[in-house]
Amino acid sequence: xxxxxxxxxxxxxxxxxxxxxxxxxxxxxxxxxxxxxxxxxxxxxxxxxxxxxxxxxxxxxxxxxxxxxxxxxxxxxxxxxxxxxxxxxxxxxxxxxxxxxxxxxxxxxxxxxxxxxxxxxxxxxxxxxxxxxxxxxxxxxxxxxxxxxxxxxxxxxxxxxxxxxxxxxxxxx
Numbered sequence: 001x002x003x004x005x006x007x008x009x010x011x012x013x014x015x016x017x018x019x020x021x022x023x024x025x026x027x028x029x030x031x032x033x034x035x036x037x038x039x040x041x042x043x044x045x046x047x048x049x050x051x052x053x054x055x056x057x058x059x060x061x062x063x064x065x066x067x068x069x070x071x072x073x074x075x076x077x078x079x080x081x082x083x084x085x086x087x088x089x090x091x092x093x094x095x096x097x098x099x100x101x102x103x104x105x106x107x108x109x110x111x112x113x114x115x116x117x118x119x120x121x122x123x124x125x126x127x128x129x130x131x132x133x134x135x136x137x138x139x140x141x142x143x144x145x146x147x148x149x150x151x152x153x154x155x156x157x158x159x160x161x162x163x164x165x166x167x168x169x170x171x172x173x
Contacts (some may be wrong), residue, residue, distance in 0.1 A: 008139070035144045038113030039083070039113050043085070044083045045086050045088065047107075047115050049092050049106065049115060052089065056120065064089055068087060070167065071086075090105065092119045096122050098125050099126060102110070103115070115138040121163070124148055125147055132153065139158075140159070
């Protein structure tokens with residue numbers, strides 16, 4: 001029973017984090033939404049890059065499930081401004097080269113509006129130049145390098161604790 005309550009708490013957190021992230025991405029570009037790739041009159045296309053296989057998948061599977069749940073709930077409630085959300089997931093296996101390949105695919109082939117998850121610190125760090133160049137909004141919620149938020153880049157968002165803060169909290173425990 002304790003595990004079920006813990007899973008419910010985690011899923012609720014992920015769902016709210018995803019919703020908040022989507023709102024932030026849309027508000028950030030609300031004046032130019034129609035001009036953005038991945039946004040049509042009927043759909044908003046989002047992408048996520050995370051390890052869905054391999055040893056690092058243990059945390060990412062829950063995050064991806066929470067994102068999919070949030071998308072389903074948002075769509076059941078009419079979407080965002082009448083547009084349905086579609087989420088495309090890319091498994092990078094926590095391999096930086098695959099993270100970059102996945103981002104290129106999502107941005108240039110799939111033409112996503114934004115990335116709701118970028119994979120871990122090393123993968124996210126490697127994506128920063130591409131994300132700056134393309135201007136594609138991206139949120140990192142897994143583990144983010146300082147370069148993702150310092151200095152501030154208008155289209156990059158980090159949600160969660162920094163590595164030093166995480167290490168401090170683990171040491172206190």
